[in-house]
Amino acid sequence: MAEDKHVMTMLVDNQPGVTSRVTGLFSSKGFNIESICGSPTNDPNVSRITIVTAANPPVIEQIEKQLRKLVNVIKLRSLNGPKSVRRELALICVHAKAEQRAEVLRIVDIFRGKIVDAGLEHFIIEVTGEEAKIQAVLNLLKPIGIKKLARTGMIGLIREPK
């Protein structure tokens, strides 16, 4: 069966050890985490954890059931398809000597990125978007030379009814 990327987001009790219960479940059952992102919500007692995983549909079903079974997981939703918005932020440090600077700026402009740090031989670029967009920027910057990369991992929300 095909392994598809799957984004799931959950509200959890904001307590020590909860993230470890979630990630421990993935490792103990042999599930794979591509990215994980967690932070408190507007309710200080509740955090949101968003995880991207790749697995076939029956395994996804099992992962979601297992997560719902954790006593500290309050609510879990899938974040796939047009009913949700998904974003990731990347900070990309690129080599940028004189002859490449114009090209880098052009790429940043096309993807509506930002230069957040600049030196004689580098730029740090900030881009946000869905995974495909981040990947496209990276593909274009790769030949120029990526020095360092940090990505937040996916976050997302379900759209409200219109």
Place this chain on the structure above:
Amino acid sequence: MMTGAQILMNILKDENVDTIFGFPGGAVIDIYDELARTGIRHILVRHEQGAVHAADGYARASGKVGVCLVTSGPGATNTVTGIASAFADSIPIVVLTGQVPTHLIGNDAFQEVDIVGITRSCTKHNYLVESITDLARILKEAFYLARSGRPGPVLVDIPKNIASAKTDFTPPGDVRLRSYNPTYRPNQKQMREVVRLLQAAERPLIFAGGGVILSKGAAELTHLAQTARIPVTTSLMGLGAFPGSDPLFLGMIGMHGTYAANMSASTCDLMLAVGVRFDDRVTGKTDAFARQAAIVHIDIDPTSIRKNIPVSVPLVGDCRISLQMLNEMTGTAAGDAPSPARVEWLGRIAEWKRTQPLSYHQGESIKPQHVVEKVCELTRGEAIITTEVGQNQMWAAQFYRFDHPNRFITSGGLGCMGFGLPAAIGAQIACPDQVVVDIAGDGSIQMNIQEMATAVQYNLPIKIVILNNGYLGMVRQWQELFYGRRYSSTRMNHAPDFVKLAEAYGAVGLRATRPEEMEPVLKQGLAERKPVIMDIVVEAEEGVYPMVPSGAPITEMLLV
């Protein structure tokens, strides 16, 4: 104002805990000090693993939550095997561990271990109490989680300074957890579909597991099977969920299941699976399992459903409630004359049972199967049977006839050697008037033999029947069949003299080596009012049959 230890005693009383199994140490000394002033009975085991298995045996025999109390560090780590066994079999226990004082946590203090981290994956849930104001609530939640939904072990780690700290105590109200709401009542629409399938089925089969016993649904299951005339097989954990002496009972399914059960599972057109989780020891090769059947799967834990086996109708709900609903919904159809197809199906099953019953050959030496049959006969099938692990466990499952639930107590999911003796202690405490027998192996019994002292100290007349084959027999059997008879490290020829060992503990020791000695020894041992070890020297290289080789379809049975 109350201390943490006093709050703990308050909650234990509120939860109707009358017995706890434990072993003291520095981190729980305040709790023990308080415990001695209450009416709660403390059973002092000889090893913390024994405390957990005893609490497990107590829980299974009584249907209540079992409780144990141990100290930090080594006391806590010694509980891990017992917790993992209870977790695998969904047994409700609460394990209270002491911890170093909160200001020392994380400092590699004396006898500090991160037991919450260690047991995260083998508990239903666990807690470290960080403030005395949380203690009462956490303890109430622990009991609630242990017994509700799919039951399981819950651990509460209590730092020493929290046991001695003082606070105003207000009894916590009912537990409410917004993130935990087990579904007890199954979906009505799905239920109607099950009724339709049941009525249309020509070759139905009920496959019942430990969930039926845990939900106290054996009577409902029996009613359904008997009125609708549906044959029943069970998993190891399900033995006793349906009367073993009923003609509709096929015996256990799976690797050491009966011929009739394994053939029925592979031929049925509808399998009503209740409170099971389709363990690999049950299914064999999953692709070949119940290929002709629509499978209805009832379980309170959604993760059990479609984990190993695809099912046609999933039903999330409590087994007893679901079976009760099924009984109400199918009620009127019962008593009708069975259809010709059903008559044919029951006939086929009867033929399988007749031509390939569980059997063994009598010989020069005592046969272990014969011993179990005799124990069954002498206890009129009414004893509580605990087991160790290995061949002894399978022979107990095959040759003792269980007519009632909560009478067969075995480490099923974990298969943990050393379980039977401490579990027997727990069961005997829960049921003082019943005969409790541990069917043991010569290897396993040595893994928690120290608990003989506990049995003697508390005058618990448990009966240990060692099927002494001089081998780690189950492993030897695999070596015989699949590893060219190379018996690598499975010969146990340096066992103690079990008769003298029993006597050294202050118990009774008896031995039978010849077939004619077996019955008198069992009779004498069962009549004793003290703990007894009966060392029954059995045929050394006897095998457990039928046997399905690991990973093969369950119809591929090696027979006697």
